[in-house]
Amino acid sequence: GAVLTRGISAERPPWGNMYEFTVTSVAALLVIWVAMLPRRPEWRDLGVLVVLFNLLLLGVAVLVLYTESAELVPALKSYWLWIHVTAAIIASAVFTVGSLASVLYLVRERYERRGASLSPGGAQDTVGARLPSSDQLDKVAYQAIAFAFPLWFFAGVAGAIWAEDAWGRYWGWDPKET
Numbered sequence: 001g002a003v004l005t006r007g008i009s010a011e012r013p014p015w016g017n018m019y020e021f022t023v024t025s026v027a028a029l030l031v032i033w034v035a036m037l038p039r040r041p042e043w044r045d046l047g048v049l050v051v052l053f054n055l056l057l058l059g060v061a062v063l064v065l066y067t068e069s070a071e072l073v074p075a076l077k078s079y080w081l082w083i084h085v086t087a088a089i090i091a092s093a094v095f096t097v098g099s100l101a102s103v104l105y106l107v108r109e110r111y112e113r114r115g116a117s118l119s120p121g122g123a124q125d126t127v128g129a130r131l132p133s134s135d136q137l138d139k140v141a142y143q144a145i146a147f148a149f150p151l152w153f154f155a156g157v158a159g160a161i162w163a164e165d166a167w168g169r170y171w172g173w174d175p176k177e178t
Contacts, residue, residue: 006023022057
């Protein structure tokens with residue numbers, strides 16, 4: 001809803017600034033997460049972490065990054081906006097899935113390492129016991145990173161081409177570029 005209403009308000013794709021990029025990335029992460037669930041129903045409970053992470057990002061977007069809806073600066077009015085930013089949003093969302101899977105891998109791996117020394121009743125009550133196996137988490141993290149990295153690389157190349165077209169330089173050491 002936020003992405004759609006912002007796009008209607010701005011009368012353009014809603015990713016012209018960091019606030020819009022963050023809100024759209026959160027939406028993309030949720031879509032990717034929901035798309036993964038039919039293939040991995042055992043991951044349903046992990047949605048709590050995805051939602052908490054998204055709430056944190058939305059909090060930062062609203063409290064720190066928020067800017068009023070406005071028309072794009074002339075340099076951003078390009079078809080490269082669609083190409084570059086769409087690739088960056090998708091890659092960011094998939095990197096987030098891979099990162100969360102990596103953190104959960106560490107939790108599960110520690111549980112598996114220490115699980116044998118725990119009492120039988122106590123082992124079932126830990127967070128690590130509820131997670132998929134460390135092998136499954138490692139596989140998901142690897143697949144996410146393997147998919148997102150080339151897409152992120154493409155987004156960087158597309159951004160450089162767009163920068164050359166808009167500002168006459170491929171790289172300017174702008175904080176967003178860096």
